[in-house]
Amino acid sequence: MAVSLIILAAGMGTRMNSDLPKVLHKVAASPLLHHALQAGRALEPARVVVVTGHGAADVAKAALAFDEAVETVVQDPQLGTAHAVAQAAPLLADAAGEAIVLYGDTPLIRPETLQAMLAARRDHAVVVLGFHAADPGRYGRLLTEGDKLLAIREYKDATEAERAVTLCNSGVICASAKVLFDLVAKVGNANAAGEYYLTDVVELARAAGLSAGVVICDEAETLGVNTRQQLAEAEAAFQARARAEALENGVTLTAPETVFFGLDTVVGRDAVIGPHVLFGPGVTIESGAEIKGFCHLEGCHVSRGADVGPFARLRPGAELAEDVHVGNFVEIKNAILEEGVKVGHLTYLGDAHVGEFTNIGAGTVTCNYDGVMKHRTTIGKRAFIGSDTMLVAPVTVGDGALTASGSVITEDVPAEAVAIGRAKQVTKPGLATKLFEKLKSIKAAKAKGQ
Template sequence: MSNRPIAAIILAAGKGTRMKSDLHKVLHPIAGRAMLMHLMASVDALDPVRKVVIVGDKADQIEAALSGSASLALQEPQLGTGHAVQQAEAALTGFEGDVLILYGDVPFVPTATMGAMIDRLNAPDAPAVVVLAFEPADAQHYGRVITRGDRITKMVEYKDASEAERAVTLCNSGLMAVRAADLFALLARVTDENAAKEFYLVDIVNIANADRRTCAVVTTDPFDVAGINSRAELAAMESAWQARRRAQAMAEGASLLAPETVWFAWDTHLGRDVLIEPNVFFGPGVSVADGVRIRANCHIEGATIGAGCEVGPFARLRPGTVLGEKAKIGNFVETKKAVLGQGAKANHLTYLGDATVGAGANIGAGTITCNYDGYFKYQTVIGENAFIGSNSALVAPVKIGRDAIVGAGSAVTRDVGDGELRLVRGEQLVKPGWADRFHDAMRKKKAAEKGAK
């Protein structure tokens, strides 16, 4: 790719009224990540020297999401895409490289595609503008790109197109690459003499053509430039992204028994020979090592799962969970900020929060770490090869020593030393014959009440 510096202008000023949401359209998530942040990550891979996001409605939300990673330029009022790009002129003062024009609601433009646009811009014929185009299954109301080879002869919005132009299937994505030296000079010549009375960005192509300059097209997969304007389109894009991610997972050596029921996050990492049963949901921040089995109906987020582990069915791993090699989390077990050592087990009906569990330890059914007193969180530390009996409550902060045993039904409030047995139970009371006498008395009472009726 060219060594010239790159800047990116990302349009995100629209009101997104079709979303019917208090959240800005470009901040709605796909695969656990805001649309805008998917796009910004792809842009960042090009190492741009400047990034300018054009904002309007709910600008404060976008500013918070970007956390200073890009400049903001306000478009108010909103008079079209050409007018939107003009608002970046001040932020790009003194910039002399190549400019990519992107859209915040078009989140999945690959970095390689952006690079191809820059390469074409710097080809020997030096086009004034490079347009990214695509051929959808249904061209609908997209603007059309009229070409001869890869040279653009005309750009036209659907509402302004003739019947012959509407028959063309090559469509304008709206994404462009332009030299900074050309961009704002061309935009200054754009007018609003069209059906919508807006300043169209695409008109810079027609202006450059009128100047007898070359404009070129680069094509891409329709998925890469799919825009999202409604919740239905958001759901459709989520579905399309998930389908691609599942195919990738299987191609890379994971087995999905019912692929359509597994949902990935944008950063889910799977090792080889991972087996995933039906109805598994991955939130952000999950890494799964080789040879792991994730059984049905698990919800996993912010967790690191070591080689050879088994999780589920019906397990919930929350952020901060780390499972060592061959650890096991069974059915109806929930973990949060819990680190389990090699071979440690919690097989049934357990909550482990703010806990460290040593290698080989066994956590019995119904055990919970009582980590919260209503104000603060506290740690539970369980030593290697410790055995925690069923239905135990470990009241943090507390430490259970190596090889220690906690008897079933214990409520442990003080540390347990290495190798100790701790039983914390009320005294068992035995009254021989009491139950028989109770049953006899109650049967007679019930019979008497029935006879009285």
């Protein structure tokens, strides 16, 4: 079944009190917009259109960063949700199959819910996602009769009896693309706000002899983000869900409430995650790996049997093979560490490739940046890099080679060679005592002068 997604992301988000477009505020280290795109991705959509408005260029850039196949269109002026959907009509004029309208500021919709909406389309021409609200407040109400949806009534237009209904409108709608756009084209703006509301399509569908139905989800899925408080609530809800799923999938979390997952974090069975670990975007931890406390990971891959931390940072492009050890206060960026590599502590490896079973001593730095360009360091298999070695890239250290502690390596080191790149030590017997006496007398003279 072909599916097209239409994601409405044009709002300014005035109540966020921010210069940043609302849908670009982050939950789980990713823009709100990416959450809607991720939920829709599970449907394997043929087309995805994001309707932008406020901060259109930045929103479009974020959408394309998620998936280069996403199409964008600008809603200007912004005349309501039906008007926003209508902006996607020219792009999807030839689209076959289903269309689902999602919102870029509603990050907790589950893919399973969207699948249920598609399934409900077998019985209804239009399907609306609803929820039973503990406090319906000013939500639009879904007026039903049996399994049929009769209308969506905005709070301000509802009678007292209708306001007593707890089944509320999420705004998410599914219909065939053709039916959706035909109905949207008929929506008028004869209301106090002078806007074109997507909610009107239900009564328009019924007037055309088409049936409408409801799929009900948990209220938590429908949380929209309009304020900083709601942004914090969405973060908390996402993390609670992610932690529960990780535990259910066989991941050990020693202090679950302190672990923060990214939107796309993947952690394998029997992995162990210590306290206060923060995952940014693009992290995969394979089965049996261990991430110890207070680590920060983003854009990296940690293989089976590897262990990281505590207090380590893996940055984008870090690739750790099986049984790699990365210890405390180590930072890895855009570097491949082959099987069995050990990087114990106090080290920076950037733009590097380290061969299997090589040992990297404490305080080692790959000096990869010359102020203009980045350069790469290559270290072979079973090499030994002595503590406090500065590897000035571009440079290569061969298989089985050794660098002496405290060396600055500026030239390639052949396989099985020893490289010593430090100044010759000079020792002056008895000079320390004379120097200390001189310094003490200078200090005493200064004290008298005060």
